[in-house]
Amino acid sequence: MAYKLVIFDNDGVLVDSEPTAHRILSGYLTELGYPTTLEESFHYFLGNAGRNVHQVVADRYRGTLPEDFTARCHDRVFAAFREELAATPDADTVLGELRRRGIPYCLASSSDHAWIDLTLDRAGLRPHLPTELVFSAQDVNGVGKPAPDLFLHAAASLGVAPADCLVVEDSPNGVLAARAAGMDVLGYTALMPPQRLTAAGATGLIERLPELLDRI
């Protein structure tokens, strides 16, 4: 199928932020007396933009987190990103190839613009993604995935019908959002078990980003 727009998720798809973010999140929770492994952090929180951490701690431990937990966790993660953040394997090559072929693409992330900007700058992907191609949940009143609003906003901003878009996502929430928007979605399985992405409605799966180039 000839898609007219490829929409990329950011964290875990274009920038390799998830291992760092979850190492710090799980470490901070453990430090506060809620022992959490890296694997548990991926399982519970990946693709949730940190919004349900309070709920999981309440459910698993009948505990509560400090009011400033999210802000302090973000500070720690930002500090780590300044040291060690990189693009995911082949992200730079694939974006460059899409540009070369003249295939429109953009980025749509539930994260805030400040977070997205930091990750793109650190990962060296900014030349591929000028601000007019970067969409955040902040642009749709903070309504992140799994709601379809962000993907619909990105497509409309670039003048493409939802049915002509292909989304690349690594989290069940992202897949749900794409399907709710009426878009095809490739599940990227580098960090997420394929069955969770298929269960959420992924219309295809890729293990490596360059496989995308054969699907458009």
Ligand SMILES: [Mg+2]
């Ligand atoms: Mg993601």
